């Protein structure tokens with residue numbers, strides 16, 4: 001039984017708490033929040049779980065195996081670093097850190113101290129995303145031509161992050177998982193309509209072999225949309241995460257080009273419109289799967305999904321998108337295209 005401390009009981013903390021309590025391999029021993037009002041809820045509902053406003057006490061507690069951080073993004077680097085230095089394994093809420101430098105430092109420190117460092121990128125634990133990955137890997141849709149992602153809703157305006165860090169992070173993690181590749185370059189246009197953070201952004205990423213991914217994110221949309229279109233040479237996929245059950249649709253549709261043999265060559269475009277099939281998607285809560293993966297990693301001593309290194313790359317692309325929007329420049333990356341977990 002792994003003994004867990006949850007740090008941060010604001011908006012997201014309660015979701016983590018429920019899933020830690022539900023996991024038979026985990027025991028939630030302490031909840032820490034610097035706001036004592038938040039802890040009153042724990043004391044009332046879960047009297048056997050200890051509470052503290054002092055993070056130091058969590059780090060000094062020898063019974064705690066691992067710390068789960070659900071605190072604001074700007075605290076992730078400092079709190080995760082202290083936890084690793086105190087010999088604790090760490091699960092950090094997305095994103096791993098505010099910038100790539102900090103993310104890399106945490107990853108290196110965790111490796112040096114032989115600590116588990118994992119990040120909650122929730123879509124990596126969703127059955128819909130795993131079904132899509134299986135379809136892509138099977139070659140059913142052919143070569144991928146492009147991906148188009150829309151993730152928009154009204155709010156929630158964040159204090160310490162822009163809409164790229166808040167929403168595009170999900171698309172970046174899904175794309176990195178599906179393609180198992182990093183972009184060669186990216187360019188981002190973003191704007192601020194309210195407050196001081198970007199609340200609307202359009203990011204275009206280029207991958208090897210001419211594959212492109214376009215990500216649109218906004219806190220200023222009247223309707224909530226979570227849609228990803230993946231177009232292949234043979235078939236096309238539409239993933240709509242708002243759909244309660246039929247989230248993934250595979251369209252046997254495409255374009256057929258033939259050239260006439262006449263003197264002046266003419267391109268003929270034919271359209272193929274075949275069947276649509278809907279793979280069955282399990283309705284298991286991704287957070288439950290994520291917590292189970294973390295507990296497994298604590299025993300096996302290795303992360304299989306969203307480890308520190310993998311998640312640091314996501315921070316790199318978030319930071320680069322923000323820099324591209326600020327400078328109006330395309331960012332070119334100097335890294336090998338395939339990547340390890």
Ligand SMILES: NC(=O)c1ccc[n+]([C@@H]2O[C@H](COP(=O)([O-])OP(=O)(O)OC[C@H]3O[C@@H](n4cnc5c(N)ncnc54)[C@H](O)[C@@H]3O)[C@@H](O)[C@H]2O)c1
Nearest residue numbers: 008009010011012013032033034035070071072073093094
């Ligand atoms: N996985 C997801 O889909 C998802 C969704 C929402 C939020 N998040 C992430 O969860 C994290 C928290 O977001 P939130 O919306 O819950 O924030 P929040 O501001 O609602 O809650 C943060 C809590 O942390 C506490 N806190 C801050 N500093 C602390 C410290 N040093 N020690 C102890 N407690 C401290 C605050 O008092 C607060 O109760 C962020 O990283 C965010 O990106 C993830």
